[in-house]
Structure formats: C-alpha cells, structure tokens
Amino acid sequence: MFDMECPFCSPQIEKRVIYENSLARLILTQDAINPGQALVLSKRHIATLYELNENEFNAMYLLAKRVADIFINTFSYDGVNLLLNSGVAAGQTIPHAHIHIVPRILGDVPIAREWLNPLLQRKEYNPTHTELMHYSKIFKNELEKS
Numbered sequence: 001m002f003d004m005e006c007p008f009c010s011p012q013i014e015k016r017v018i019y020e021n022s023l024a025r026l027i028l029t030q031d032a033i034n035p036g037q038a039l040v041l042s043k044r045h046i047a048t049l050y051e052l053n054e055n056e057f058n059a060m061y062l063l064a065k066r067v068a069d070i071f072i073n074t075f076s077y078d079g080v081n082l083l084l085n086s087g088v089a090a091g092q093t094i095p096h097a098h099i100h101i102v103p104r105i106l107g108d109v110p111i112a113r114e115w116l117n118p119l120l121q122r123k124e125y126n127p128t129h130t131e132l133m134h135y136s137k138i139f140k141n142e143l144e145k146s
C-alpha cells in the first residue's frame, strides 16, 4: 500500500534504493555509526515485523545476511549487528518494517542502545556524498554477482 506519510514509501526513496528484489530493498542509512551502514526495507508498506509474511521476512533477512557478509568479507569489519525494532516499545521510529545492518569495529560504541540515538550517530560519523556513492557501487556490484 502506498503511504504518503511513510518516508520509506515516499517517491524520494526510489533514488536511495541501491538494490532490490521482489520483496525487499536496500538503502544506506543517513544516520550511521560506521561507513556503509544500511537498512533493508520490506518492499510493501508493512508497519511491523508481525505483519510481514514468511516470504517477505525471509527475503529481508537473506538480503541483510548478504550485506553483513559483504561487511565482513569485503570491508573487513570486526562484526555486524542486525537489528529489527518492531513497535514503539522496541524503539521503532519509522512505521515501515526495516532491518538495520550495522557494521562494527571493536570498541566503536560501548552498547547497542547508544547507537540508536541519532545525535550520537551524527557525532560518530557523517557520510559524504562520495562515500555514499562508493558504498552504493560496491554493494550493487557485490549483490549482482550472484
């Protein structure tokens, strides 16, 4: 369902999509703690995890795993967080199901809840347009290989 109020359904999101399949999309996040931090979105407007069907859930997590593998194998990050906040109580701020794929460097941020703070994310890392293009190109190339 198209939802004008939803930032992940707005026409502007199309320009940020760097990869998609029939059920899920990949974008880079604008508030990141490390370069390349990304989001997998359900292609359909669905507010929460609970409303995803199994095919959508599988497609989203398989895409998230592939991106996580790229962080480890191509960018040599130390670790990756996959995080799906479902519901306001769980910290969900945008009511469209999405998975955060957070590349981690040993000791970068002490605990997971701190990097959910947008102010902290902006303090830690502000991607330049060139960096966003660089990561977009690499993700696209890696994901289209298989």
Ligand SMILES: [Zn+2]
Binding pocket: 003, 006, 007, 008, 009, 044, 045, 046, 095, 096
């Ligand atoms: Zn939406």
